[in-house]
Amino acid sequence: MPEGAAMDAKKTEREGGRSKFQVLPSVCALDCPDACALKLTVDQGRVVKLEGDPAHPITRGFACVKMVHYPSRQEHPDRLLRPMKRQGPKGAGKFLPIDWEEALTIIADRTRTILAEHGPQTILPYCYAGTMGLTEGSHALTLFRALGTLELDQTICATTGSAGWEANYGPDKLGPALEDLVHARFIILWGINLVRSHSHAIPFLKEAKRRGAYVLHIDPYRNETSRLADEHWPIQVGTDAALALAFGREILARGWNDESYLQQHALGLEEYRREVEAWTLPRAARVCGLDELRLRSAIEAYARTASRFIRLGNEGGGNAVRAISLLPALTGAWKDRGGGALLSTSGAFQLARTFLGGRHLRRPQRRHVNMNCLASELLRAEEPIRGLFVFNSNPAAVAPDSSRVRRGLAREDLFTVVLEHFQTDTADYADILLPATTFLEHPDLYTAYGHYYLQWAEAVVKPRGEARSNTQIFADLGRRLGVTEPTLAWTAQEVAQALLDSQHPWLAGITWERLRRERFVRLALPDNFRPYAEGSHFPDRKVRFAPAPRQLVFEEAPTPEYPLRLISPPGAFVLNTTLGNIAPLLKAAGGQPQVIIHPQDAAAVALPASGMVRLNSRYGSIVRQAVVSDQTIAGVVIAVGQWWPKLAPDRKSLNDLTSERLTDLGGGSTFGNVVVRIEPVPWSGNSEAETSPFP
Numbered sequence: 269m270p271e272g273a274a275m276d277a278k279k280t281e282r283e284g285g286r287s288k289f290q291v292l293p294s295v296c297a298l299d300c301p302d303a304c305a306l307k308l309t310v311d312q313g314r315v316v317k318l319e320g321d322p323a324h325p326i327t328r329g330f331a332c333v334k335m336v337h338y339p340s341r342q343e344h345p346d347r348l349l350r351p352m353k354r355q356g357p358k359g360a361g362k363f364l365p366i367d368w369e370e371a372l373t374i375i376a377d378r379t380r381t382i383l384a385e386h387g388p389q390t391i392l393p394y395c396y397a398g399t400m401g402l403t404e405g406s407h408a409l410t411l412f413r414a415l416g417t418l419e420l421d422q423t424i425c426a427t428t429g430s431a432g433w434e435a436n437y438g439p440d441k442l443g444p445a446l447e448d449l450v451h452a453r454f455i456i457l458w459g460i461n462l463v464r465s466h467s468h469a470i471p472f473l474k475e476a477k478r479r480g481a482y483v484l485h486i487d488p489y490r491n492e493t494s495r496l497a498d499e500h501w502p503i504q505v506g507t508d509a510a511l512a513l514a515f516g517r518e519i520l521a522r523g524w525n526d527e528s529y530l531q532q533h534a535l536g537l538e539e540y541r542r543e544v545e546a547w548t549l550p551r552a553a554r555v556c557g558l559d560e561l562r563l564r565s566a567i568e569a570y571a572r573t574a575s576r577f578i579r580l581g582n583e584g585g586g587n588a589v590r591a592i593s594l595l596p597a598l599t600g601a602w603k604d605r606g607g608g609a610l611l612s613t614s615g616a617f618q619l620a621r622t623f624l625g626g627r628h629l630r631r632p633q634r635r636h637v638n639m640n641c642l643a644s645e646l647l648r649a650e651e652p653i654r655g656l657f658v659f660n661s662n663p664a665a666v667a668p669d670s671s672r673v674r675r676g677l678a679r680e681d682l683f684t685v686v687l688e689h690f691q692t693d694t695a696d697y698a699d700i701l702l703p704a705t706t707f708l709e710h711p712d713l714y715t716a717y718g719h720y721y722l723q724w725a726e727a728v729v730k731p732r733g734e735a736r737s738n739t740q741i742f743a744d745l746g747r748r749l750g751v752t753e754p755t756l757a758w759t760a761q762e763v764a765q766a767l768l769d770s771q772h773p774w775l776a777g778i779t780w781e782r783l784r785r786e787r788f789v790r791l792a793l794p795d796n797f798r799p800y801a802e803g804s805h806f807p808d809r810k811v812r813f814a815p816a817p818r819q820l821v822f823e824e825a826p827t828p829e830y831p832l833r834l835i836s837p838p839g840a841f842v843l844n845t846t847l848g849n850i851a852p853l854l855k856a857a858g859g860q861p862q863v864i865i866h867p868q869d870a871a872a873v874a875l876p877a878s879g880m881v882r883l884n885s886r887y888g889s890i891v892r893q894a895v896v897s898d899q900t901i902a903g904v905v906i907a908v909g910q911w912w913p914k915l916a917p918d919r920k921s922l923n924d925l926t927s928e929r930l931t932d933l934g935g936g937s938t939f940g941n942v943v944v945r946i947e948p949v950p951w952s953g954n955s956e957a958e959t960s961p962f963p
């Protein structure tokens with residue numbers, strides 16, 4: 269039995285015969301590929317410490333700097349502890365506590381009225397990855413599918429990369445196991461800050477380096493990962509496809525392609541060959557802002573080193589993901605242990621998802637709402653949304669075109685229910701605000717997208733105050749609405765058991781009882797897992813080189829009016845808005861949201877080394893603290909992490925600057941496709957009497 273299981277309910281310290289604290293296992297529920305196994309120290313019902321579980325082969329005893337502060341979030345004095353009803357105008361954030369009976373009665377009555385007067389296609393559940401637990405995340409949608417409401421397309425993050433990957437390799441995203449990374453000898457980290465976005469890959473990367481691997485980091489932003497790499501290429505934003513196509517051209521021109529792999533498994537190679545022809549090294553170097561000689565020698569090193577691995581991020585659009593992830597097929601890298609590429613491991617979790625979140629109740633005639641277009645959906649005149657249920661998400665902060673999202677949320681005729689831990693910016697617009705449990709207060713099943721371990725976690729503490737889980741709240745509401753769908757009332761155990769009732773060989777031998785006992789179990793994958801060594805996962809096993817990926821022209825190009833690009837990679841202390849009100853993290857992140865501006869761009873507008881700056885885009889304007897640094901390249905402004913708007917100096921979201929425009933593939937968000945203008949704002953921040961810099 270792993271150490272993790274032995275920790276369950278184990279009293280680790282006793283004083284005078286009385287238990288002082290317990291160390292209990294859990295799983296990190298954040299939207300992060302690492303899905304860490306955790307150890308929680310609980311003292312008399314309060315969580316006092318969070319650590320990584322040393323027994324988990326990927327977590328290895330390490331929890332990231334963000335999550336070690338989770339106990340202060342769990343026990344935070346601002347936690348929502350009771351249901352509340354709005355008092356005053358929407359957005360003002362004024363509420364009156366009520367009891368659960370009254371809250372659920374109000375919600376059921378209003379929902380019944382909307383259903384009767386306008387039909388289910390005017391109700392929208394809005395949720396994303398506030399928890400990665402399958403019960404409190406995915407299964408919480410059951411009520412809405414049983415009612416026949418609008419169907420939410422959860423496209424804000426990963427769908428673009430998924431669509432690109434799956435266009436090449438067929439259904440499901442796979443890659444070499446992280447443990448096999450140590451065998452790679454040429455590693456490219458492409459558009460990802462691995463230290464922040466997949467930190468548990470770092471020990472394997474370091475071991476690979478110790479064994480002689482060369483590491484190249486490709487990213488417009490010089491960051492912690494660049495320092496770890498042997499070489500950093502500060503690529504121009506959005507030119508990744510061009511670079512990958514230049515790799516392809518050079519590899520084919522020099523005969524470094526794996527002819528036997530391509531003969532067996534490639535489809536459409538001739539079309540690909542024609543497309544890459546235009547991407548000569550001089551042209552790619554010019555477009556990507558890179559050194560041609562370095563490009564030439566790195567491509568040769570990549571193509572000719574045995575065991576080549578690419579870890580790619582979701583940046584750059586679907587065509588970029590397609591172009592990059594074709595390189596291992598071109599060179600036959602999939603055949604080597606630790607070779608190939610990794611976008612996500614999620615495709616290996618072949619659970620029986622038929623009943624998850626009421627999937628069996630979906631109907632083709634129901635209208636889909638792309639979550640990136642929430643602003644327009646809330647403001648549409650025809651068949652407007654009348655009922656909005658928000659859980660596991662904070663759209664007032666994270667949805668594009670925030671000022672229009674806020675306008676939509678402020679509609680008096682919109683009935684909004686928000687399930688939350690804290691009074692976020694979205695919660696300020698709720699008619700009824702409900703206290704939800706945290707992942708430490710309910711059991712759940714967890715997959716991962718950075719490793720191949722399936723995990724089960726029990727609750728480690730009782731819910732604080734009157735908090736209830738999403739599934740409990742929706743099951744109660746369903747009963748009041750007369751919904752008889754049996755899966756709506758499933759417990760987390762029942763959800764897990766249904767999911768594990770899979771005939772797929774990778775799930776062989778994994779039962780809920782075993783997971784409960786062992787906490788984490790590796791999928792039954794073969795040793796030396798090489799998912800595409802024998803071709804793609806399309807029925808014909810061919811890798812699709814056609815239609816050939818292309819370097820698209822950005823829809824928003826810099827202009828004299830908006831000369832700079834804006835991107836927003838995750839930060840060390842602030843990532844999404846989940847931990848957005850934890851004081852030590854905010855302090856460590858600089859105390860307020862910051863943007864990094866290249867010295868050349870700062871000089872062009874006479875911006876002092878650290879002053880306030882206004883950023884204007886076609887969609888809005890925000891004020892942030894400027895940090896002038898050559899960490900970024902000229903022409904690119906970096907906003908690190910996503911802050912709660914109400915904690916920003918102007919109470920606005922970074923997404924006031926972004927648009928609802930969708931990506932080339934997968935209907936994803938285009939947060940990196942924004943052009944802005946900057947201007948200094950006089951502001952010392954010392955005196956409230958000072959003239960406000962905010963319009």
Ligand code: SF4
Binds near residue numbers: 297301303334468
């Ligand atoms: S690295 Fe990721 S999974 Fe691990 S504790 Fe941090 S946020 Fe959670």
